[in-house]
Amino acid sequence: MNKFLLILGFLLGPGQTVLAEERIALIPPSAYDRAAIYLNLALFWVALIVLIVLIRLKLREIERVQAMDAGRDDENIPMLD
Amino acid sequence: MNFPRLRGWFEERYDLTDVAAAVKKKFVPVHSREIWYYTGGIVLFLFIIQFFSGLALAFYYIPYFEAAHKSVIDIVTKLNMGWFFRSLHHWGAQLTILVMFVHVFATLLLKSYRKPRELQWVSGFFLLGICIFFGLSGYFLLWDERAFAAVRVATGGAGNLPIFGAWIKAFLRGGIDVTGETLTRFYAFHVSVLPLLTLAVLGVHLLLVQLHGMSVPLSQKGKTQRQVPFFPNAFCRDLMIWLVVLGIVVTLATLLPPDIAKKADPLAPPPENVKPEWYFLFLFQTLKLFPGTLAGMNGETIAIVFISLAIMFLFLMPFFDKKSSSGERSPLFTCIGLGYLLYFVVMTIVGYFT
């Protein structure tokens, strides 16, 4: 999260670019800003891959339970709550 | 994390057992071609990304021709993450159209359009047209030289249709020529008319999927069908694929932000070697193939008629392809489908490199 705020802080400050002739800077030119963006991208991919792995875990668990045919609860199981 | 009391509260008021039972009955066939089943879902997901990123951009974009170009530059330079959302919207659009074409050709070559799914193909075709118009109208909102020239050519080309052409051209342009009126109109299309149309037609398209189930390719006929429940098995797979697609779009958006050309000047000549967006290139090349006049008639009109007929034929494929409708293999139409695909790919590549 603080990476986010770092990026925002720099995009608002020195990262702003001026319309010079017809070129505008599309990615902030300074190395610090660029590094922050790439690092953020890497963190995003890590988070994404962890999420995909967790979903796969869940899927495998479901398939395991389905193969055992153990999925459904009985209708009238006495519950404590 | 079961929240039994919350569920209890709900279940005391709403009896959703029928809905739950119906959802559990949805099954997805498993076979060697099942990867193509996921293309439709990917297009849907990309549409949702476009919806949200476009929604964000609409907070700051100014649809008045004097201010439009500058407002895009302001979004890109002055706002928190503005460059990212514009880039996301741009790449989302490119991928949506690309995957949509993949989806179209997959359903074409796997003959999913055959009976009983003809209306599925028809509604899908409308969605294709809507999507392309989304692309054209969205691109125009930049109000830069390239977009201006592209829309001039596109609406001019549409104007060459016999009978309806002039009317369509006037409707799209909002006048005789491409002006600020056109921008206002295209903005209305892009943020209001087309999204509503999409919701309606997509609703029909998805409903038909629920009613028909997934189509099994003719090549799998006769083999025993293994099936998995859609919820949660195929749904989890969908989610994982969608997350990968999200990663791809975000990566492209971060690493390759799009630029913007000079502000459009209606009186200036178009820039050198101006080309439309890649998904129009095959049409552009086709137009170039036809000479100026052919047998005394306007070459462009003939080209447009030819293209329209080809599109019409594609649209009516389910009704022409009698063999696959009765469940037999139809190699003729496979060849026709492959022909369309090859023409599209080759013309796009040629258009890109000349």
Added chain:
Amino acid sequence: MKIDYSLVTRRTFLNTLLGGWLASFAFGSFYALYRFAFPTLGKEPDFVVLKPEAFFSIPVNSTKPFPWGGKVGLFFKTADNRMKALKGVCSHMECNIVYKPEDRRFYCPCHKGWFDENGRNVQGPPPKPLEFFEYRVEDRKLIVYRKGVKVELPKA
């Protein structure tokens, strides 16, 4: 210490892990959208620079508006030829106020509030007096600034 029974079921563990991660992922993604939707909220400026000729020559017992950030400021020449600058915004609900020369008072039309020449709230709902600024002339520039602010002009 080894316990005989697991505290949570496998299903609960997986669901919590997945749900929690999904929630934080979604939160992070929508946080970007949130920051985008809330632009840098404009602060009021500490000072503004104006042209003195345009303001010193107004008739006695009148006001002339000037921009104060997004709000309106009023340059005020009183009936006894003293010059003041104030924020032309009512202290009640921030409507723009107007000077009534006949009454020598400021009037807010939204809820019929009145302020006297010194900005004190004398009638109606406004709870506080008007905010007055200070001003000075430097190099042929009229600088209107909030009380207590040290003005540093950028070297143009």
